Amino acid sequence: MRSARATFRALSLSAFAAASLLASTAMSHAADKITIMVGGYEKQIYLPAKLAEGLGYFKDEGIDVELLNEAAGVDAENQLLAGAVQGVVGFYDHCVDLQAKGKFVQSVVQFSQAPGEVELVSAKNPEIKSFADFKGKSLGVTGLGSSTNFLTLYMAAKAGLKPGEITTIPVGAGGTFIAAIQQGTIQGGMTTEPTISRMVKTGEASVLVDLRTVDKTREALGGTYPAASLYMETAWVNAHKEQVQKLANAFVKTLKFINTHSAAEIAEKMPKDFYVGDKEGYIKALDAGKGMFTPDGVMPEDGPKTVLAVLSEFSKNVKGKQIDLAKTYTSEFVKKAATN
Template sequence: MFSSTRRQGRRTSLTKPLAVVAGLALALSACGAPQSAPPGQEGNDGGGEAGGETVTIGVGGQTLLTYLPTTLAQELGYYEEEGLDVDLQDLQGGSKALTAMIGGSTDVTSGYYEHTIQMQAKNQPIKGFVNMNLSSGLVLVVAEKNKDTIKSVADLKGKNVGVTSPGSSTDMFVKYLLSENGMALDDAAVSAIGAGSSAVAAVEQGQVDAAVMLEPDVTVLGKRLGTEPTIIEDVRTPEGLQEVFGTDAWPSSSLYATSAWLEENPESAQKLANAIKKTLQFIADHSGEEIAAEMPESFAGGDPEQYAKVIEEMKPALSTDGVFTEAGVEAVLKTQRVANPEVGDAEINLEETYTNEFVE
């Protein structure tokens, strides 16, 4: 799986269990959690009469395959079948999607579960209610201009690393890796390069020294370069996840909302959960080619065959039932405590960061 990449400078310290370490999540310096919505965005109550209510979902990078179920559910008509009018807003980064929801511009976020832990540390209750992915799917790629000088995480000191946006999971991945290598969280600078074509161009043109990317961007980059991208860390596979985080499950892309919204809109939450569960089952039962055929044509980047291949390869990392596991959320908390100073030793009640009531 994902055999087209090559890995250099594999560090040995990451094979240790996460009893002492942990990191990854979403934040720039500390946790970078947003306090308000972007200017000009108005609130949305997301309520309405049963059987036709409107729900606005902010997506942390809609073309990224980690969020594929969110868009696929719409393309398959599953939201509509549940009686929902879903408006998907592509916000090009997890922190931006979270910001929009906190400010009331969206009702629900299709983002990484780790945000819920981050926000609890800020006394803002957020709760995941559908888990879509068992791995973060992140890849640390080195720009071709630096492939002979950056061969390990230690070589990132003083370098500029591209992330989707400051405060997003890609940013926290950088900080986790730096911490795991005994480095300061600010030893490497981060720059926002977004997702999709902007991210690929930034790495291809050497605008950054390295970048944390997701699929299909990694594969597209390789095609543009005409050679296999140089990869230092890769958690797209169960093996990579175990090696980097010391766990078999690390819940990432999910649907989450404020606890208040879930309490006020349980029927809408249930309908969203139903739609995503049906989508996850559709993915499990169909080939990458069949799934790709249902997605917006523009998401394939002009190469539908390649897009289908990458979807097929990433399927094992997707949840099939939408359930959060206790071991998985514990692993995310452990990684947060390393990479996010605002979580650190803060008292976190994991039971308040997720619920399986809608998927079970």
């Protein structure tokens, strides 16, 4: 009898231990599910997000990453603050802007050191030869409060235009941006690849200001402008360092892939619909612009100051505020990833 009870107890304990192990494993897997919102993942500036997925680097790190698409970075930021997602692939300047509102987020992987954007001018307005000629015109941006909006206002001021002498209109990117140019709703606007190449190829627009390379960005903005990044709430980063490290490992490997492979090889790893029917144009644009990506995810030393200078002039949130730039990014994870 005792023997039977002992056996039953042993079996019960074994079953309990097995159930506990399964529960623990399930919890571990659940903890490794990370949702990241991308401010338009078909845009070449945010290419590392889909590329990391395509290369299988998230799976290699044992993390289940879901990428969600959102056309405007400012909306992705709102999703992060609402707790709907754990990270955003968007412009670093949101980290500066949010600190001014008392919200602490930080870039944990810096994808690029140039915006990768251009200011296009409509072919219907051949009289526009410089930014100053936009006086009285309407310019397209992805969204009000977006990075494209701040950069547009900054370049307008640099060209001598006064506040109110241009109007910025939120038109998104891709098809909605193109339609706004075609319909004459805007006379120019800031956008990225592959929209740039599509409009230039059809002759409907031409490049007025180019922010796709580090050198041209320094010329236009006065310094390196760190843009595309993976940013997350600081509190979440501090509480989930293991998961953040795995993300950094995956993205640093992705940036290395970008820097050691041709545009054609990179394009092969991307979803085919990103070519928008013009694979050759997609590759050509990527070849011209992939120098904007950092080789290792580390924040450019002079970059945060340039971003703060732009926002201090045109963000009502930032103007006059004391910003601790050291708290807007961290290189802890990418530097550790480089040694793995």
